[in-house]
Amino acid sequence: MTASITRYAFYAINAAIIIYLVAPIVVVIGTAFTTTGYPTFPPHGFTLRWFERVMTVAGFPEAIWLSTVLAVCSTVASLVLGTFSALALGRCRMRGHGAFSAFVMLPILFPGTVMGLALLVLFSQLGLAGSFTGLVIAHSLVATPFVIRMVMASLGEFDPAVEEAARNLGAGWWRTFFQITLALIRPGLLAGAMFAFIISFDELVVTLFLSGPRLETVPIKVFTYLEFNSDPTISAISTLLIFAWMAIGIPFYSRLMSANLRK
Numbered sequence: 042m043t044a045s046i047t048r049y050a051f052y053a054i055n056a057a058i059i060i061y062l063v064a065p066i067v068v069v070i071g072t073a074f075t076t077t078g079y080p081t082f083p084p085h086g087f088t089l090r091w092f093e094r095v096m097t098v099a100g101f102p103e104a105i106w107l108s109t110v111l112a113v114c115s116t117v118a119s120l121v122l123g124t125f126s127a128l129a130l131g132r133c134r135m136r137g138h139g140a141f142s143a144f145v146m147l148p149i150l151f152p153g154t155v156m157g158l159a160l161l162v163l164f165s166q167l168g169l170a171g172s173f174t175g176l177v178i179a180h181s182l183v184a185t186p187f188v189i190r191m192v193m194a195s196l197g198e199f200d201p202a203v204e205e206a207a208r209n210l211g212a213g214w215w216r217t218f219f220q221i222t223l224a225l226i227r228p229g230l231l232a233g234a235m236f237a238f239i240i241s242f243d244e245l246v247v248t249l250f251l252s253g254p255r256l257e258t259v260p261i262k263v264f265t266y267l268e269f270n271s272d273p274t275i276s277a278i279s280t281l282l283i284f285a286w287m288a289i290g291i292p293f294y295s296r297l298m299s300a301n302l303r304k
Contacts, residue, residue, distance in 0.1 A: 066283060073276035080273045091277035098274065104262040108242050111173070111258060115180035115241040116234050122181065123188025123233055127196060128222075130189070149186045153246030156183070161250045171253030179251055180241040187240060188233035195229030235289060242282075 068082045076086035095101050130142050148156060160179050161170055169175035223230065245260035252261060259282075263275055 069276050070280045070283065072273050073280040075273055078272055080271070080276050091273045092281070094272075094274045095278045095281065098266075100257060100262050101259075101278065104257050104259045107256065108258040108260075111176055111180060112238045112241040114177045115184055116237040118177060118181035119184040119188045119237040119241075120230060120234055123185045123237075124192050124223075124226075124230065126185070127189045127192035127229075130193060145189060146186050148183050157247040157250030160247065164251060170251060171256065173256060175251050176248065176256060176258075179247050180244055181237075183244060183247060184237035184240045187236040191233035191236065192226055192229040194232075195226035239286060239289075 071082045071084045072080035073091055074087050074089070075081050075084035076088045077084075126145055130145070151159075157179075160175075160182075164170040164172075164175045164179075169178070242258075243260060244258075245264060248258055248261055249264075252258065257265070259278070263278065267275060
């Protein structure tokens with residue numbers, strides 16, 4: 042009897058947590074289809090005009106394109122930096138290893154306001170403030186620690202003897218790296234790339250400090266749009282982003298779970 046009560050209580054707590062996490066998403070999606078000129082839930086009627094408005098309001102299509110290109114560039118840079126940093130942390134046990142490990146994780150610890158202000162001061166001296174290059178560097182800096190953690194998780198299940206066998210058979214360092222190492226840590230690379238892309242696309246605080254007049258990303262466009270408007274257009278673009286992240290995350294998560302079950 043006690044075991045049954047405990048089990049039902051466990052199920053109830055988990056259901057409450059799921060509802061708490063999912064309810065805001067459901068509300069946002071619902072308000073995107075309302076026919077009223079303001080967000081309301083449950084929605085009144087059904088319309089797609091707010092999605093059409095996302096693509097017709099001045100600045101939104103350009104912001105989506107800019108955020109996508111910026112996220113792709115930042116993801117590539119974060120993957121390169123994060124992969125080699127993870128290999129250094131996982132393979133080299135030299136003096137100062139702990140300090141270096143803590144140093145590369147600092148972008149996660151600093152508040153976005155501090156990071157944005159610090160980068161603004163630095164980039165102003167280097168002439169990178171308000172430039173696309175500066176945004177790529179800043180977003181890569183923010184996303185790289187997540188790539189490092191994902192790659193290090195894959196390295197934890199990596200057997201270095203496989204690399205040694207490849208080199209003993211005549212493969213050079215770079216050939217071993219590309220054909221053996223990268224292939225075996227691919228789950229970590231894919232997870233890191235997914236995290237880096239989403240973090241870059243959604244980054245607001247640091248971008249506010251560093252963006253220029255012609256560099257409005259989606260978060261900045263949403264932020265400025267909400268200052269003067271309260272229609273469901275923001276709900277529509279949020280819904281598009283929710284479905285986009287689901288399209289990216291669910292197939293990857295399913296593939297990762299299938300790989301774990303096969304093990």
